[in-house]
Amino acid sequence: MNAQMHPQDGYTTADGRNIGPVLMEMRNITLRFGGVKAITDISFDIREGEIRAIIGPNGAGKSSMLNVISGFYVPQDGEVWYKGQKRPPMKPFQVARLGIARTFQNIALFEGMTVLDNVMTGRLNHMKSGLIAQAIWKGRAEAEEVANREVVEKVIDFLEIQAIRKTPVARLPYGLKKRVELARALAAEPSLLLLDEPMAGMNVEEKEDMSRFILDVNDEFGTTICLIEHDMGVVMDLSDRVVVMDYGKKIGDGTPDEVRSNQAVIDAYLGVAHD
Amino acid sequence: MLYREAGDFKTSYVADGQTFPIWFDRMRYYAVLAIAFGVIPFFVNDYYANAVLLPFLIYSIAAIGLNILVGYCGQVSLGTGAFMAVGAYAVYKLMTAFPEVNLFFHVLLAGGITAFVGVMFGLPSLRIKGFYLAVATLAAQFFLVWLFNRVPWFYNYSASGQISAPDRTVFGMLVSGPNAEAWAKYMFCLVFTVGVAFLARNLTRGMQGRQWMAIRDMDIAAEIIGVNPLRAKLMAFAVSSFFIGIAGALFFAVYLGAVEVGEVFGINKSFLVLFMIIIGGLGSIFGSFAGAAFLVLLPVLLKNVLVGGLGWPTDLAAHVEFMIVGLLIIVFLIAEPHGLAQLWRVAKEKLRLWPFPH
Numbered sequence: 001m002n003a004q005m006h007p008q009d010g011y012t013t014a015d016g017r018n019i020g021p022v023l024m025e026m027r028n029i030t031l032r033f034g035g036v037k038a039i040t041d042i043s044f045d046i047r048e049g050e051i052r053a054i055i056g057p058n059g060a061g062k063s064s065m066l067n068v069i070s071g072f073y074v075p076q077d078g079e080v081w082y083k084g085q086k087r088p089p090m091k092p093f094q095v096a097r098l099g100i101a102r103t104f105q106n107i108a109l110f111e112g113m114t115v116l117d118n119v120m121t122g123r124l125n126h127m128k129s130g131l132i133a134q135a136i137w138k139g140r141a142e143a144e145e146v147a148n149r150e151v152v153e154k155v156i157d158f159l160e161i162q163a164i165r166k167t168p169v170a171r172l173p174y175g176l177k178k179r180v181e182l183a184r185a186l187a188a189e190p191s192l193l194l195l196d197e198p199m200a201g202m203n204v205e206e207k208e209d210m211s212r213f214i215l216d217v218n219d220e221f222g223t224t225i226c227l228i229e230h231d232m233g234v235v236m237d238l239s240d241r242v243v244v245m246d247y248g249k250k251i252g253d254g255t256p257d258e259v260r261s262n263q264a265v266i267d268a269y270l271g272v273a274h275d
Numbered sequence: 276m277l278y279r280e281a282g283d284f285k286t287s288y289v290a291d292g293q294t295f296p297i298w299f300d301r302m303r304y305y306a307v308l309a310i311a312f313g314v315i316p317f318f319v320n321d322y323y324a325n326a327v328l329l330p331f332l333i334y335s336i337a338a339i340g341l342n343i344l345v346g347y348c349g350q351v352s353l354g355t356g357a358f359m360a361v362g363a364y365a366v367y368k369l370m371t372a373f374p375e376v377n378l379f380f381h382v383l384l385a386g387g388i389t390a391f392v393g394v395m396f397g398l399p400s401l402r403i404k405g406f407y408l409a410v411a412t413l414a415a416q417f418f419l420v421w422l423f424n425r426v427p428w429f430y431n432y433s434a435s436g437q438i439s440a441p442d443r444t445v446f447g448m449l450v451s452g453p454n455a456e457a458w459a460k461y462m463f464c465l466v467f468t469v470g471v472a473f474l475a476r477n478l479t480r481g482m483q484g485r486q487w488m489a490i491r492d493m494d495i496a497a498e499i500i501g502v503n504p505l506r507a508k509l510m511a512f513a514v515s516s517f518f519i520g521i522a523g524a525l526f527f528a529v530y531l532g533a534v535e536v537g538e539v540f541g542i543n544k545s546f547l548v549l550f551m552i553i554i555g556g557l558g559s560i561f562g563s564f565a566g567a568a569f570l571v572l573l574p575v576l577l578k579n580v581l582v583g584g585l586g587w588p589t590d591l592a593a594h595v596e597f598m599i600v601g602l603l604i605i606v607f608l609i610a611e612p613h614g615l616a617q618l619w620r621v622a623k624e625k626l627r628l629w630p631f632p633h
């Protein structure tokens with residue numbers, strides 16, 4: 001696979017998974033904060049069914065890129081293409097309605113709500129009953145609640161958080177919070193899942209669990225995943241293709257093996273110590 | 276013994292999501308309803324209706340309304356008094372313009388008008404938060420009271436500048452005006468209180484409630500799951516003001532009968548209802564009732580004990596009341612932001628596991 005590959009073509013991974021056509025494409029994205037250039041003229045695509053990683057040293061602009069995708073930042077330059085169409089500027093809640101879900105580098109859960117309610121919020125875009133129907137509850141709203149609760153329970157089982165279902169999120173340890181945040185994103189049944197450092201701050205065991213969940217999500221539901229990760233070992237194990245960023249520029253793009261042998265990447269990233 | 280979850284397994288998500296998941300709680304709730312509808316109306320007299328029952332029922336509605344905005348959606352408001360005034364003046368204009376219409380519908384419509392006004396004053400909430408929003412609602416408070424004082428159309432050009440409720444009926448039953456009987460007024464308010472609690476409970480347990488709480492807890496994360504912040508906040512202002520408008524309409528038409536706006540619906544009223552939900556419990560329907568009951572009963576109790584029993588002068592008893600309320604606000608804000616409702620919940624939690632707490 002290489003840069004000349006046609007957007008409509010797919011490819012087959014080393015472990016035999018079929019990757020589809022381009023789902024999302026970033027074209028020449030440039031993002032500035034005042035004088036700071038967080039992203040400079042970066043292009044890359046994400047294909048259906050693949051696990052795409054973005055790596056780079058601290059401050060490289062990785063989170064900024066996810067924020068562009070999810071509508072928090074509006075780039076000064078460049079285009080975002082999704083499902084073959086150019087996406088107009090959108091608010092984050094509109095992006096969510098396109099089927100793009102995400103987690104944050106710093107956990108962003110609803111601390112005053114239980115795990116179950118947090119995960120249920122992920123179903124928002126699948127629930128249609130209006131204010132009046134909800135106020136009356138019996139009938140439509142209740143049926144919808146139950147149907148969506150079933151989906152949520154599957155996600156809860158999948159991520160093995162049954163035991164903490166009714167626990168207020170504020171009481172959970174860090175590692176579990178990360179998992180609940182993933183559960184909330186999964187509950188949306190997204191077509192594109194963005195994960196900003198899903199394993200940051202975890203111990204080895206928690207990292208292994210999380211890696212397994214990410215692989216299983218991709219495998220069982222065919223969910224396209226774009227993740228940011230610092231741990232090179234994890235990235236190489238998980239991802240099908242990797243974008244490497246440094247100081248807001250793209251310095252590498254390809255399979256883990258290709259990226260590993262790219263001299264610019266070695267110089268800028270792999271060669272230097274990072275946390 | 277009875278207070279147990281054990282053996283009471285939930286076999287469906289409907290059962291798991293119900294308001295009172297424990298059998299004993301459910302029975303107690305039905306018992307309260309049965310007494311409220313089937314027993315109290317036969318015993319209520321003017322004193323109990325006016326000193327305790329009517330203010331409790333009406334403040335409960337207002338507290339539920341404010342709790343939706345502040346406790347569930349996290350938008351601070353100091354405009355409750357003014358929004359109650361909107362409900363009061365709306366129902367007054369409707370009562371006098373369409374005397375033949377059932378008062379029940381007038382009260383509902385007054386709530387609807389208040390909802391509209393609430394949304395107008397809620398618009399700034401997209402841009403401003405916390406303290407600044409509180410100040411903006413304070414502006415609404417003063418502006419609306421000034422408006423009702425200054426524009427004679429609102430009080431039908433009466434010489435006193437006051438509004439007073441004429442006799443009006445509901446399905447042939449007189450519920451407003453000086454000739455209405457205590458039990459009729461009580462039943463009329465009770466129907467609204469139960470209805471409002473039912474609607475509020477359903478809204479807060481479903482997706483709308485989760486959207487509000489999401490906005491309250493972390494607005495950025497709320498957006499990422501698809502909550503339109505402006506819509507969710509305005510919805511909270513609308514629902515909240517609808518209930519507060521109903522409370523204001525009942526407060527004027529059924530409870531007081533005559534109102535001077537600055538006195539009855541001033542900033543003090545805003546603080547009173549806010550204190551109710553702080554003491555009762557932010558983000559809790561039960562807490563709204565608890566807070567309303569507490570602040571309605573406290574002065575009655577103090578008056579009976581201190582003035583009636585110990586012979587203290589009335590103004591001294593009033594000062595003691597201020598001090599107690601002030602102290603409680605501080606205690607609850609610091610030690611238990613979820614108020615009486617949380618204390619109640621903790622007590623039940625203990626009872627549920629008793630006698631084996633681990």
Ligand SMILES: Nc1ncnc2c1ncn2[C@@H]1O[C@H](COP(=O)(O)OP(=O)(O)OP(=O)(O)O)[C@@H](O)[C@H]1O
Binds near residue numbers: 037057058064
């Ligand atoms: N809202 C903002 N306002 C101003 N500057 C910002 C903002 N967000 C990011 N930046 C700047 O943009 C650059 C890229 O930041 P970003 O958070 O995208 O890096 P990152 O690759 O995610 O780093 P890390 O690995 O530490 O998470 C940094 O220099 C940062 O200071």
Ligand SMILES: [Mg+2]
Binds near residue numbers: 062063064105
């Ligand atoms: Mg980052």
